[in-house]
Amino acid sequence: MPLRYFDDQPRGEILSRATNDTDNIAQSLQQTMGQLVTSLLTVVAVLAMMFVISPILALIAVVTVPVTVVVTAFIGKRSQPQFIAQWAATGKLNGHIEEMYGGHTLVKAFGRQKESAETFTEHNQALFTSGFRAQFISGVIQPAMMFISNLNYVLVAVVGGLKVASGSISLGDVQAFIQYSRQFSQPLTQVAGMAGLVQSGVASAERVFELLEAAEQSAEPAEPARPEQVRGRVAFENVSFSYSPDRPLIENLSLTVEPGQTVAIVGPTGAGKTTLVNLIMRFYEVTGGRITIDGVDIAEMSREELRSNIGMVLQDTWLFGGTIAENIGYGAENATRAQIEAAAEAAHVDRIAHTLPDGYDTVIDEEGAAVSAGEKQLITIARAFLAEPAILILDEATSSVDTRTEVLIQRAMSKLRKGRTSFVIAHRLSTIRDASLILVMENGQIVEQGTHESLLAAGGAYARLHEAQFAQPVAEVE
Template sequence: MSENKNKSGVGMKRSGGMGGGPMGSFAGPIVKAKDFKGTLKRLLGYLKPQRVKFIIVFIFAIMSTIFTIVGPKISGNAITRLVEGMIAKYTAISQNTALLKSGKDAVIPIPSIDFPYIGNIILLLLGLYLISALFGFLQQYIMAGVAQKTVYNLRKEVEDKLSRLPLKFFDARTHGEILSRVTNDVDNISTTLQQSLTQLITSIVTIIGVIIMMLTISPLMTLVVILTLPLYVAITAFVAKHSQKYFAAQQKEIGELNGHVEEMYTGHKIIKAFGREHDSIKKFENINDRLYNAGWKAQFISGIIMPMMRFVSNIGYVVVCVAGGYLATQGRISIGDIQAFIQYSSQFTQPIVQTANIANIIQSTVASAERVFELLDEIEELPDTTNAKLIEFPKGEVKFENVDFSYKSEESLIKNMNIDVKQGHTIAIVGPTGAGKTTLVNLLMRFYEIGAGSITIDGVDIRDIKRGELHNMFGMVLQDTWLFNGTIMENIAYGKKGATEEEVMKAARAAHAHHFIKTLPDGYNTILNEEASNISQGQKQLLTIARAILANPTIMILDEATSSVDSRTEVYIQRAMTELMQNRTSFVIAHRLSTIRDAELILVMNKGSIIEMGNHNELLDKNGFYADLYNSQFTGANLDNEVI
């Protein structure tokens, strides 16, 4: 139990593709796709219907970035003019002061600072940044539509696919794994399309634009900044290499912790009853300690990247200032250009780190997409025939003719099965676990396809009937009850579309559920929680029986329908079932042989084959397998051979 939960928990965590800490996605374990190029190409194919909008987003992202990049260069001109004006003013004042000291009149006019020019520069910058913000807003607005429409189509395709997958697909996978692909992986794709693609475009344009602007100012200083790149790469690679294993361990322990907590929560009463609280707490503390150690190391190692980056950036800043000051003294560069260059050098590192992070995010996203595409590529159940037949007034005559079936090709389960069920008969199926009882029902409802032979209803092969029409002929009451979060009225009414309150109450009375429902505080309006744990297991079973009675199907399937109720309630339900099954074909899977003594036909199955067939008295007279099972339940005979 916990193993499956842990696996699905880790899977769901990993599918996000991002770790914590200052490094963002750099820190988390990178989930890589098996076929990166093929999957990426297929994923981009989903953007084709939105390609015009995507191109507009691309253009707007470039424009927004360009208008931002030219800002420091233009502001440098204003600073240069301001500095030049102040120097000229200071020079004139100094010269006039010297003249006055020498006894001469001050004849040099004092120039004023060119504030109109500086004001125009400020207005120009304000306009540029407003235009940049507008392009950025439009880019995000359009990209939100592109991303959500793309993911909407993908989700719709996944939903349609799930409805066409055979039962064996769900039987072979945990719920957590399927949910992870349908929710987490698709959300990961959505987030990347919405945020990371535009960030990637912006970062690349920023890197190129900043390099070009720095080259226009000083190729020498640009070379100094570019020479710091290997240091950034080395630091990033070092930290990523050492933090990966700790983040992987952290996510593994989170999965273990989630699985343990969920298991302990659902089994709380059993743990209390057996006095295992200490063991539970001890296991929790062990997992929590491992999580603390892995998390602390992961966060610490990833946390040192920013101080190291700032250290390299400060070294570059010092070198740029020294080189810029030297060039300024040579008259080869202006003060404003030095200021602009310092701004560009500080802008240069952030998009590089962002691009590296986004590259990892895209890797994780493509891995998520690959998992979704694997689901979309699963083999679907056989489609309905084009000339599907409709049984307008089904009678419920069922026939198995030479039916073969196996879950695995190398292991045969059902061989040459032949059954002829007349209208209104009750067919009981008994046998040890794994004999093929539930499999027979799954074949009847076409949840699995038979290997050979045919199954007919009223003489029509079930493969020639649309699945929806076929399923409408059946009502099911299973041992594992399924109720949803809603009122009791809604849960019973689920059996029939448009059912009235009177019909629901009538079905509840027939299932002997009306009395206990009325004793609840809100009666039929009592809301069941997600696991329906606010009523007993027996009461849940009664509600599912009421739902089946309301559905009024042609063929009823009862799989241990009374297994969770007390003996007295079982008697009432048996009476209700007897009335319900009048003139209705019924298949009853039972372990309690006392419940099927009145069945017209009892099939005794073992290892996929029908080894005995007849009514209760006939099978007892044969003194064979059934008689041995029956006697072992009621007289204690042959207990060593008990297989039920």
């Protein structure tokens, strides 16, 4: 799936489809398929015996089958929307729970527990209402089937009695036929009673197939291209991009970055800085123009090949459940312990590891509870060190570290960037003074480019940003 899909969908909703809905489909199949096969074989066998005893009485019994189908369909049409609403409400409820669990610190910090609980109650009430209606309406099917079965019993008994009176059939045959008619109705009633389970499974299946049928990311080229040697020359050629067709973000952007250059990208929030690097990674596809690496269009490369040459450190850190060494080793397959520790030392993670009782073997969870936000960021930087990519992308990678550590990381990054093409997104201009080229973006356009000194001398947008950060305690924003 493309990254855009996950940006547009609540995580809890996707997780609900992948867990609750698939589990419900499995349960529905397990509880109905075996019974369905048994009931079908029973109906066929019993029907054959009924026709052997008396074709006329058998036809009377068979007449109830279409009535059963009509009644089941009539009730099912009214219960199916409720099952759909039930599982949609389950998805919303899970989405809210996942969101509140992920941001529980923020909820408590702003004293929003009551509002969170009220929202939960609303979603829970919607789930209760739709679930109750679905079960109640579908639950009517089985009593209705039993009523039809009893009518069938009465018809068979009456017609059979008349035929006994006329001498066309023996009393024993009628008694046997009545027993068979009961056995004929029972599986039909059972199948009808399973309609609720089937409808619930169908409702979940619709949600799962909706996920499966969503637009997938563009297919990989049949014969992927690859640069003869990845040196890190990146070129934007009239690149355009928009998240929605009516709101263009980047238009006709052209830029060439030579191997080994460090390009800093600055600008106000929403200017398109992160979007620019996401396009390089092919997290999003350009809507116009092309991006090349060493002369090869990245759209003609496989995503795996492209991303294997790019190291990325995001502002939002991500760690998985495992040891510190395993989290750093995620940056390179089959990395040795010596390589992991060397990368950790370069990113100043070694001093963190040495303060922990198990060192590099200290287990941290997905939330990184054992380490601080700044320490998590150092671990992700060490992960990028280990990968040794040709192109490095740093998206505000030092935003969560203290000033002293930032200076140490800057020195380490200078070594890491040596000989590599680097894209550095930064809000603190002090961190990018030594960049080979500084791009100033506004509204998806590069409005200025040059070195730190030349841009200050120009007195434009960069100079205003610099003045806002350093010259005045309170700067007026235009």
